[in-house]
Amino acid sequence: MDIGYSTELKKEVSARDYLSLLGINPERRLNVGDMDDTLLTFIRHDICCPSCGVSGASMRCQSDNAGQPLWQFLFVDQENQCLHEPDCWFKASQSEGEVCKTLRLDKTPSNNTVFIQSLLHKAIERNLLTQDVIFNFKRWFFYVKSNNLVKLTITPDKLKHYYFLYCRKASKGDAFHPKMSELSTLKWDVFGRHRVALLDNKLSETIAHHHTSYISKAELSAFLQKSATLFDVRVLSYEYKVLLSIKMFAVTHMHLVVKDKEEDAFLDAFLCLLLFVNRWHYHHTLSMLIDLHNAPQAYAVPSFKVLGLSPFCHYPFLSSVLNINEVSDRLLSEQALKREIIEQIAYLKKESLYWNGSPSTPANRLD
Numbered sequence: 001m002d003i004g005y006s007t008e009l010k011k012e013v014s015a016r017d018y019l020s021l022l023g024i025n026p027e028r029r030l031n032v033g034d035m036d037d038t039l040l041t042f043i044r045h046d047i048c049c050p051s052c053g054v055s056g057a058s059m060r061c062q063s064d065n066a067g068q069p070l071w072q073f074l075f076v077d078q079e080n081q082c083l084h085e086p087d088c089w090f091k092a093s094q095s096e097g098e099v100c101k102t103l104r105l106d107k108t109p110s111n112n113t114v115f116i117q118s119l120l121h122k123a124i125e126r127n128l129l130t131q132d133v134i135f136n137f138k139r140w141f142f143y144v145k146s147n148n149l150v151k152l153t154i155t156p157d158k159l160k161h162y163y164f165l166y167c168r169k170a171s172k173g174d175a176f177h178p179k180m181s182e183l184s185t186l187k188w189d190v191f192g193r194h195r196v197a198l199l200d201n202k203l204s205e206t207i208a209h210h211h212t213s214y215i216s217k218a219e220l221s222a223f224l225q226k227s228a229t230l231f232d233v234r235v236l237s238y239e240y241k242v243l244l245s246i247k248m249f250a251v252t253h254m255h256l257v258v259k260d261k262e263e264d265a266f267l268d269a270f271l272c273l274l275l276f277v278n279r280w281h282y283h284h285t286l287s288m289l290i291d292l293h294n295a296p297q298a299y300a301v302p303s304f305k306v307l308g309l310s311p312f313c314h315y316p317f318l319s320s321v322l323n324i325n326e327v328s329d330r331l332l333s334e335q336a337l338k339r340e341i342i343e344q345i346a347y348l349k350k351e352s353l354y355w356n357g358s359p360s361t362p363a364n365r366l367d
Contacts, residue, residue: 003104004047004057004073011131012050015059015071018043029069030061047073050135051142052085088142100141101265105308112256113266119289120270121298128288129273137276141311145231152230154324156217158331162324163214164193165207176348178355188345195344196337203330210323213316223321230325233318239280240312246271246285254293261313269308 005012009021016026022039024030040058047057060074075083105120107113123129176191197204233240247267250256258264271285278284324331332340 001049001074002072003050005050005053005135006046007048007055008046012134015073018047019059019071026069026071029063035059049075049084049088051138052088053139053142054083054085054088056083085142085146100309100311101269101313103262103265103269103308103310105266105269110259110263112258112263115256116266116270118297119292120273122292122295123274123288125298126292126295128292129277133277134273137273138309140276141309144235148232148235149229150232150322150325152224152228152321152325154220154224154321154328154331155333156220156224157333157335158328159215159217159220159324160334161331161337162207162212162327165197165204166210166212168194168197168204168208176351178352181349181352181356188348189341191348192341192345195348196332196340199340200330203327206327207323212320212323215317215320215324220321230318230322232322233312233315234322236311237319239275240315242275242280242282242285243268243271243312245282246275246289249286250289265310265313266308268310268312272309272311 002016003012003014004018006018013021019026022043024035043059044056046055048055049057054075056077057073057075060072062070062072077083105117120129176194180186180191250267250271251258256267258267271289274285274288275281278288
């Protein structure tokens with residue numbers, strides 16, 4: 001990773017800038033083994049991970065595409081084992097972007113990000129945001145994430161059962177009456193699925209309270225290959241709703257047109273910092289955002305690096321996966337669902353035969 005948190009400087013620094021502060025020319029390719037042991041010991045105790053806070057950093061020098069020295073912080077022990085906490089998003093074995101997105105807030109790839117960056121600089125200049133706040137925000141999210149992990153038990157072949165129950169909450173008028181069997185074009189499978197749903201009313205009621213977006217079997221299969229556990233993002237549902245509200249205000253009234261996912265993550269990362277420092281209070285954050293927008297431009301661009309965090313960039317997808325996973329043990333596979341529907345249709349047809357053949361039942365009544 002190219003950024004670490006210096007406990008001595010109390011801010012995040014890039015590996016290149018850090019070497020410069022130590023009096024080493026980062027443009028010069030240098031074998032780490034030739035560096036002074038005292039200096040390496042100092043780095044090991046000074047630099048920690050901006051996410052999980054683990055110390056023990058070492059330096060690594062590689063080459064970029066142009067053949068220039070590329071310096072990075074590396075958190076491994078003498079046996080080359082990763083020192084990061086198991087749930088740290090900088091851990092090498094974890095799929096990047098699974099839960100959140102990290103990005104460099106000191107980079108300016110577009111006009112929109114330049115504008116957001118200017119708001120960040122104003123906040124830093126006025127001491128509304130400090131490096132400690134930025135660091136503590138990442139530590140807070142890491143703590144919440146690591147204490148709310150869920151084991152994934154859902155399989156793609158149970159999606160069909162879930163979604164037909166989920167779609168039922170919008171229409172529950174599929175109750176069968178034997179008189180309907182006299183219609184030659186009757187779609188028996190509609191009433192078969194309805195009967196299957198009635199087999200587990202508690203399951204249907206649980207799903208009726210979900211807010212789930214559509215996930216294809218291919219999407220879920222690809223996602224499940226990455227990890228067997230997942231952070232339950234739903235514990236931050238309040239924070240997510242507040243973020244959406246403040247984001248809607250910013251986009252609507254500050255002439256921000258978010259053009260791609262990178263810009264969207266950039267805006268989220270900045271707004272999350274403002275919300276965090278205001279304890280996720282909407283009106284306090286709104287007041288600070290307006291004051292920053294109206295404030296004069298910052299006198300100088302901060303020289304230090306800032307690693308931003310967008311913890312909600314995958315929230316709709318992840319919350320949907322978690323909703324389905326919550327009831328996965330009670331869902332039927334596609335084959336089992338098909339057999340159950342066929343069986344229920346057979347029962348319906350038997351009811352129709354009994355009803356039509358009963359002399360005591362008028363054939364023209366639906367009550």
